[in-house]
Amino acid sequence: MAAPMAPSMVPKEEEPSAVDLANNEAGTPADALYDKCAQRSQGTVFFQRDLSNMQVAETMAELTMLLQELCDRHLMKLMTFEGEPCWKLRSRAEADKLRRLTPDERLLYHHIDQVQAEGIWSKALRARTNVTQQVLTKCLKSLESKDLVQSVMSVKFPNRKMYLLKHLRPSEDIAGGPWQSEGDFDTALIETISGIVAQHIENETCIKVPGNWNDYERPDRTADMAQKKAQVQGIRDIEDAPAVKPYHQPRDPNSSKIVHKNNPQYPTSASVAEWLNSKEILRGKTVREDDMEQLLEMMVLDGRLEKISGTNYRTVLTAIDTKVYNGFVDAPCGNCPVFDLCGDEGEISARTCVYFGQWLETQSEEV
């Protein structure tokens, strides 16, 4: 039996290893070893030295034997890490199911186990195992009905069915995060949540200031005018910038504007994720930090948020409402569908241009 290579040594979630005493085969040294291992936190990977340190086996040879026995009973799974063999426990219930598999099923299970959360495409599975299509279909069905494996539609390749072990959560590559459903981005959900998040971040980083927030006595306008006049008439210092006081609207208590908060606590993806989860807006789903980062980064691209430093976000504010773009695109040519065809003369030119005609409200040359 080839040693299954662990795709990574990151401990994956396993079912709690219920030590089933009713079905007790305890008493044998192998079971003693199993029980000792089961006391460790689940998902632990054991190397040979860990196992010999448990002092169940007297000699190396005996340990090897015990391990072999456990593997045969599917209670343990042999893996390698950087060339070194290592073992991981299976629950007794799982082992029990595995023991009842046909050899074909076991073979398929083994390959599905190898890919872990990434999942494996049925076609690829067949290529690796060399079984016939019928056997494949039959075995997969049976494995699914025994609750050992599950199938998911891939997000990356929408028409591929991916298989992975039942207890694993499909990786983002095949299932997508909380923002996806049925393999595609859930636009409505994203819209709603980003709206909520935007509001939250605005509350955290901005403050709404009414027009009359600082209602001090304004100096008399006539005095102002007189002073201004004096300024104009006086000989101006060559270096003084002219005292042009731009006109700004009087302070209206009903109008308000939003400004950046003084020394705010800038939210991070972790803090926003925590906040969102605590609100339980996404029923049943929790949002991980990664998922939130994806959303926030997208909102930065959208121009709704801006990044202040490595991990902090805040709301984008604009002080002026009117949107001007730039000199080029605000003129007809900058947005012209026939820009590349337009020449110095001929049918499409500045003289005959309908867009200029509309923009200036003048007549263009007829062609």
Added chain:
Amino acid sequence: MSYTQRETPVLAELCTFLVEDVYGELAARVYSVLARHGRQTLAAVARASYLNGRQIKYGLVILLQQHLVFHSGNDSQPTYYEIDWLNSYALVRLGKVTKLVEDRFGRKAANVMTNLLRLGHTRIADLKEAYFPTETDSDDDSDDGTVNGAGMKRKRGGGNEPNGSAKTNGVVNGDDVKPVVSGDHAHSGTMNGGPVEQSEQEHAEEDDGEIASVDELYEIIERLIQRGWVRTMTESQYLSPGDMHDMLQQETIDQDLGGQQPTGTKDKAVCHKNTLERKRNMRDKWLNVPRFSRRGKPDQDYSNPTKRVKINGANGYSSAGAASPEDKLVIRVNPEKIAVAMRTEQLVQLVEQRLGHVTAHIYQTMLRMLEANTARCYEEYPEPPTAGDEGGDNQIDPKNLVTARDVAKKISRDLDICEGLDPNAIVQITRKGHVRSANILSQPTDPSTLSMDEKTRIIDKHIQLLSEDPTHFVTWHSRAGFSQWHIEFEEIAKQLIQTEIENTISARKGTLGVKLIRALRKKGKLDERATCNAMMMSANDLRGIVNDLTVQGLVQTQEVPKVERREAKHSLHLIWYDRQRAREKLLHDTYKGMVRILQRIQFEREKVQPLLSKAERSDVVGNEEKWLSKGELDALRKWKEVQEKLSLQLFREDDLVATLRDFHGPLVSV
């Protein structure tokens, strides 16, 4: 070839237009030969044009005086002529320059500047003559009979035609109604108090902006030179970048490498490095402030802001007629400084959009303080990076640091510096009252009653806003009593370019297009799926935009085959965004847009030409109501409006050109 000297057919067309507009047909014809054929000798120009030798020389004189053309120097025969694209293009900025100078140094200085722009390079004596003609006929004084005396007309007139070229204009081209680029309408849209009203004001209050004495004139010139707006003219400024490079490289080889052509990599590196250094030195020398005789020590201090123009300097010139040693100096406008000032204006506008007008005003104050020490937007001849040296020694010249205190001292008392801040920040500083629940101060604060210290701290709050913005308008440097700030123009300039590209896309394709560009910029080359992931949307919604932007040349695509047979189906399709390419494409398109606007102005003018001729008849001027019908008056008014609108747009396109071209050297992209 120098980056800035790269030209495109569109730019050539645009510049020819501008030259014709300002300097008339003869100059434009010589110019267009050079524009189409590149570097030429006089004889070759003659062959390529239908002009006779006298006409060509006449045209060339104008072009040379205005620095629209380089020549290869007198010691090498024959002399080659070559267009100076940057200066030619700068013709569109004439009006803007006046406005920039006026904002900084007042109307009188603006007046001097305008004359310098009109005249091209000028002896100070001639400039003086233009303002204060000696009793005898002033024309005797002019050295080569070019365009002397124009300044005089300029000053009084405020009219529309480019009178600097009035004489030469008349030779080929009688049509003088060329108001487009003549400056009086020039100003960018968002600034208040346009030169249009201003020229009217000049009529209203005749003496405002009038320079009263020779002394005052000299003082203004000196100040403009000190601040780097005007520089002395030398022959070396006529060398094209190519000639200059050859000359200085030869000099390096002769002096530093013992006359041996460099062969090894080490020699080549030395040669390159020293040539660049020579270029920097030569250029810096152009900005040296000459000694002005008046006070004996002219370049005393750059920073004293309170020096008042003395109407009657104690030891000034006694009369206009007396000659001074500096009269022989030839001076011209320093184009690099114009770009610096334009950068200031644009940054201020951007801040106003993002953070409001008070913060913008504070930023403007900071930027203008730094302008005095900023000769140019970016170093065209940077020291090549030496291996092993990671640029660790980026020492910042203390002259480039600003503190909130500096700003507080300069800021106008009329500015309500409390606006635009969180009320809590104000209370924290003034320690008066508290902030009520509706974010209203329980004890209002009149900004004019604040102490210097409070003012400083409030201004520092604004500066913090500037520094926290993702564009990082200012950067904290160190603490010396107060926080010292500096401005990382390099990075900001890149941001400005990016912003303009995004604005363009936003206008054409909405937020989705912008989102795509930003995603690509952040993540580099992406395939479709990765793009969808970054933007969190489905591929179907995306394809149209990718296509459109690719066609517009703002997004690049690439197909990487994965299988032997290169089937497209199996290939990897990557999309990416190259900022430099997008920048060049947009710049090119903008030039073209400007050409179209100029063409449209020409077309609109043609339509009303008969009417314009009539309106300019001497019996009609001033009596329009009497001689023109209502329909004619309406048509004239409409033409003015149209011209105004088109010109304004032209100047805004020029702002875009400045951002894309003048604030930052070529970007090493992706």
